[in-house]
Every structure is written in structure tokens, then in C-alpha cells.
Amino acid sequence: xxIRVLLPTLLAFSLVACDSEPEGPTPEQKAxxxxxxxxxxxxxxxxxxxxxxxxxxxxxxxxxxxxxxxAVDELTVLPEKMPKSLDKACxxxxxxxxxxxxxxxxxxxxxxxxxxxxTQMAMxxxxxxxFGSLEAAACQINAMDNAGEDAKKALPDLLRTxxxxxxxx
Numbered sequence: 001x002x003i004r005v006l007l008p009t010l011l012a013f014s015l016v017a018c019d020s021e022p023e024g025p026t027p028e029q030k031a032x033x034x035x036x037x038x039x040x041x042x043x044x045x046x047x048x049x050x051x052x053x054x055x056x057x058x059x060x061x062x063x064x065x066x067x068x069x070x071a072v073d074e075l076t077v078l079p080e081k082m083p084k085s086l087d088k089a090c091x092x093x094x095x096x097x098x099x100x101x102x103x104x105x106x107x108x109x110x111x112x113x114x115x116x117x118x119t120q121m122a123m124x125x126x127x128x129x130x131f132g133s134l135e136a137a138a139c140q141i142n143a144m145d146n147a148g149e150d151a152k153k154a155l156p157d158l159l160r161t162x163x164x165x166x167x168x169x
Contacts, residue, residue: 072143073161077139078135078142078166079138082138089137089138090126090128094122096145098117104147128140133168139166143162144158
């Protein structure tokens with residue numbers, strides 16, 4: 001008989017124990033969870049914004065490079081009147097280099113050029129002669145003489161592109 005009394009008592013205690021547990025998170029737990037969710041959202045938003053900014057910078061750089069290459073390609077063409085000899089053309093390449101620097105640079109950069117131009121012009125002429133392409137020399141003269149302010153830092157690109165477009169035959 002004691003078992004009959006004991007069993008319902010245990011059952012009642014177990015039901016009371018189950019009822020005494022809270023049904024959901026406490027207000028503090030809810031607040032902490034909401035704060036964590038907000039922080040994660042803000043972090044995701046910052047990451048997305050940074051990624052978009054990086055992609056925009058990358059796209060702008062690609063567009064700038066494409067515009068620069070287009071300008072170089074437009075300048076690196078053969079002139080209407082071609083030089084007759086490679087030797088004269090290469091001397092004219094050096095003179096065009098001087099005109100380019102004098103026209104587009106000023107101040108300290110121009111001073112440096114004027115101090116070094118004797119050596120630089122001789123080297124430019126020698127490189128042209130060594131490359132040995134009359135068409136490349138004519139292209140270089142044309143490109144340097146027609147380059148505007150926007151192409152002043154593109155001199156190496158102009159010279160290289162002419163050599164690539166018009167190699168020695």
C-alpha cells in the first residue's frame with residue numbers, strides 16, 4: 001500500500017518540477033541575443049560596404065587603364081609623311097623627346113631634363129637605331145609630337161607601343 005501512496009506523490013512532484021522551469025529565454029537573454037544579432041548585422045553591412053567600395057575602386061582603375069591604353073593606341077600611329085632614313089629618323093626621335101619634355105613639363109622636372117638631356121637624347125637615339133625599325137621611329141616621333149598633357153606620364157608606354165606595333169622587319 002505504501003507504494004500506491006508513494007507513486008502519486010512522486011508523480012505530482014515531477015509535474016510541479018517541470019512546471020517551475022521558465023518557458024522561454026529571460027529578458028536579459030533576449031536583449032543579449034538581439035544585441036548580438038544587431039552587431040552581426042552591422043558587421044555584415046560594413047563588410048558589404050567595404051567590398052562594394054573595393055569593387056568600385058577596382059572598376060575605376062580598370063576604366064582608367066583602358067582609357068590610358070586607348071589614348072596611347074590613338075597616338076601610336078604612323079605619320080602621313082614618313083622619314084627617309086633610319087639614322088635621321090632616330091635623331092628626330094631624340095629631338096621629339098626633347099620637344100615632348102619641354103612642352104609638357106615645368107619646374108624641377110624640366111630642370112632635371114635639361115641637365116640630363118644630352119645623355120638622354122643620345123641614349124634615345126642609340127636605342128632607336130639598335131631597334132632598327134623606321135616605322136617604329138616614325139610612330140614615336142608622331143606620338144611624342146602629338147601627345148597632350150594627359151599623356152605626359154605615358155612616354156615609356158608610347159615608345160614601347162610603337163616598337164610593339166612596328167617591329168623590325
